[in-house]
Amino acid sequence: MTEHEPDTLLRSQDEETQTAELEEEIDLDDSRVSAVRDALAQRDRTGLDDLLEPLHGADIADLLEQVSESERSTLVELWQGQIDGEILSELDENLREEVLSYLPAEDVAEAVRELDTDDVVDLVENLDDADQATAILGALSDVDRVAVQQALSYPEYSAGRLMQREVVIAPSFWTVGQAIDFLRSGPDLPEQFYHVILTDPRMRPVGHVTLGKILASPRETPLSDIEEDSFRTFEVTDPESEVAYAFNQYHLISAAVVDADDRLLGVITIDDAIRILDEEAEEDILRLAGVDAEESLSNKTLGVVRRRFPWLAVNLFTAILASVVIAQFEAVLTQIVALAVLMPIVASMGGNAGTQSLTVAVRALATRDLTGGNVWRVIRREVMAGAINGLAFAVIMGVVGIVWFGSPALGGVIAVAMIVNMVVAGLAGVGIPVVLQKVGIDPALASGAFVTTVTDVVGFFAFLGLAALWLL
Incomplete structure (x- = not known):
C-alpha cells in the first residue's frame, strides 16, 4: 500500500457516506x-x-x-x-x-x-x-x-435586521499560522462562515480573507497579503434592498456591517441576500397583478378580500373611464355594429403589448438596469417595437376586416388604430413606471392599472374616432 492509498480510501469512504445520505433524502x-x-x-x-x-x-x-x-x-x-x-x-x-x-x-x-x-x-x-x-x-x-x-x-428592512452577530475576526497583522491555530482552538465558531474579517485595533474592519486562501497559504504568510479584492462594508442602517443588490452585482459571499463610527457589528451572508432578492422578485410579480406583497396561500378569506379590494376599485374606476370614451361614440356604434365586434381586439392587443413593456421596465428598474442614462434609448426601442408589431398586426386585421365584413374602409380603420395603440402601449409601458418611480410611487404596484387605462382609452378613441371620420 502506498502512502497515498489511505487518503484515497478515506475519500472513497466519505464519498460513499455522502452518496448514502443523499439517497436517503426524500422529496415532498x-x-x-x-x-x-x-x-x-x-x-x-x-x-x-x-x-x-x-x-x-x-x-x-x-x-x-x-x-x-x-x-x-x-x-x-x-x-x-x-x-x-x-x-x-x-x-x-x-x-x-x-x-x-x-x-x-x-x-x-x-x-x-x-x-x-x-x-x-x-x-x-x-x-x-x-x-x-x-x-x-x-x-x-x-x-x-x-x-x-x-x-x-434598527429600522425595519435594514442591514441591521439582516446581519448575524456570529463573526470570525482576526487582527490584520496576524499570519496564516496564527489564524489557523485560533480557528482550531476557538470554541464558539459559527456553524457556517466564509471569511475571516480583519480588523484594526479599534475594531474597524479593513479586509477579509477566505478560508480557502488561509488553508492554501504557508503558515508564515501575513493575512494582509491574501486579502480579497471583493471586501465591502455596509452601514447598519443601509436598506436591505441595497445590500441584496450589491451582493448580486459584485458577486459577494459575505460582507461586514458597521456602525456610524465604522466599527464592526456583524456580517451578512449570501443566503440572506438571496432571500431578499427572491422576496423582492416575488413582490414585483404580485404587485404587477395588483396583489399585496404580504398575501400568501395561508391568508384567511377576509384578509385576501381586504388586500385585493382597493386595487380592484381602482380598476373599476379606470374601466368606467374607458366606458365614458366609448359612450362618446354611441351614434357610430349604433350605425355600424361591426365596430362593437372588432373594438375589443384593438384594446386587448394594446393591453397585452403594454403589459410586455411594463414587465420588462419594472424588472429593469428593480435591478437598476433602467436608469436616467438609458431611459430614452429604451423608450425609443419599445416604441419602435410597438410600431413594427403594430404594422404586422395591422395588415392581418385589415385583411380580417375586409374578408369578415366586406369593407376595405373598416379594414383600414382597424389597421391604423392597431398601429396607434401598439405604439402608445410601448411608450406607456416604459414611461409610466419611470414617472411613478420619480414621484416616489412603487411602479410595480401602480403601473398596471395606468397602462391598461391608457391602452384602453387610446385604443377605443383611435378606433371609434377614425370610424366616425372615415365610415360615416
Missing part, C-alpha cells in the same frame, strides 16, 4: 402529503414519524403550509419535540405565530437556541403576539438576547 410529493394526512386522521404517531423524519426542514415547512389548520395542530401535537429552528425559519411568516402557539414553551426554547441571531430576528419581528416574542427572547442566552434586541432596534 403529493403521495407523501396524502400519506401524512391519512396518518394525521388516524393519529398514527409512528407512521407520521416515518413519513416526516427523512424530509428536509424546508419540505416540512411546506407541508405545514399545505395542510389545514386542524391538521397543523394535530401534526405538532403528534410530532412532539421535532419542530426545530430550521423548520420555523423556513415557515411562511403568516403561519409562524399559529404554529408557535401549538408548541410547548420548552420546544420553542430549544428550537430558537439552534438559530443564528439573524434568523431569530426574522422570527421575532413578524410576531404580533408580544407574549410569544417575549418567550422566544427569554429562551436565548444573555449575549444572544442582547444581540437580537439590538438588531430589532
Whole structure:
C-alpha cells in the first residue's frame, strides 16, 4: 500500500457516506402529503414519524403550509419535540405565530437556541403576539438576547435586521499560522462562515480573507497579503434592498456591517441576500397583478378580500373611464355594429403589448438596469417595437376586416388604430413606471392599472374616432 492509498480510501469512504445520505433524502410529493394526512386522521404517531423524519426542514415547512389548520395542530401535537429552528425559519411568516402557539414553551426554547441571531430576528419581528416574542427572547442566552434586541432596534428592512452577530475576526497583522491555530482552538465558531474579517485595533474592519486562501497559504504568510479584492462594508442602517443588490452585482459571499463610527457589528451572508432578492422578485410579480406583497396561500378569506379590494376599485374606476370614451361614440356604434365586434381586439392587443413593456421596465428598474442614462434609448426601442408589431398586426386585421365584413374602409380603420395603440402601449409601458418611480410611487404596484387605462382609452378613441371620420 502506498502512502497515498489511505487518503484515497478515506475519500472513497466519505464519498460513499455522502452518496448514502443523499439517497436517503426524500422529496415532498403529493403521495407523501396524502400519506401524512391519512396518518394525521388516524393519529398514527409512528407512521407520521416515518413519513416526516427523512424530509428536509424546508419540505416540512411546506407541508405545514399545505395542510389545514386542524391538521397543523394535530401534526405538532403528534410530532412532539421535532419542530426545530430550521423548520420555523423556513415557515411562511403568516403561519409562524399559529404554529408557535401549538408548541410547548420548552420546544420553542430549544428550537430558537439552534438559530443564528439573524434568523431569530426574522422570527421575532413578524410576531404580533408580544407574549410569544417575549418567550422566544427569554429562551436565548444573555449575549444572544442582547444581540437580537439590538438588531430589532434598527429600522425595519435594514442591514441591521439582516446581519448575524456570529463573526470570525482576526487582527490584520496576524499570519496564516496564527489564524489557523485560533480557528482550531476557538470554541464558539459559527456553524457556517466564509471569511475571516480583519480588523484594526479599534475594531474597524479593513479586509477579509477566505478560508480557502488561509488553508492554501504557508503558515508564515501575513493575512494582509491574501486579502480579497471583493471586501465591502455596509452601514447598519443601509436598506436591505441595497445590500441584496450589491451582493448580486459584485458577486459577494459575505460582507461586514458597521456602525456610524465604522466599527464592526456583524456580517451578512449570501443566503440572506438571496432571500431578499427572491422576496423582492416575488413582490414585483404580485404587485404587477395588483396583489399585496404580504398575501400568501395561508391568508384567511377576509384578509385576501381586504388586500385585493382597493386595487380592484381602482380598476373599476379606470374601466368606467374607458366606458365614458366609448359612450362618446354611441351614434357610430349604433350605425355600424361591426365596430362593437372588432373594438375589443384593438384594446386587448394594446393591453397585452403594454403589459410586455411594463414587465420588462419594472424588472429593469428593480435591478437598476433602467436608469436616467438609458431611459430614452429604451423608450425609443419599445416604441419602435410597438410600431413594427403594430404594422404586422395591422395588415392581418385589415385583411380580417375586409374578408369578415366586406369593407376595405373598416379594414383600414382597424389597421391604423392597431398601429396607434401598439405604439402608445410601448411608450406607456416604459414611461409610466419611470414617472411613478420619480414621484416616489412603487411602479410595480401602480403601473398596471395606468397602462391598461391608457391602452384602453387610446385604443377605443383611435378606433371609434377614425370610424366616425372615415365610415360615416
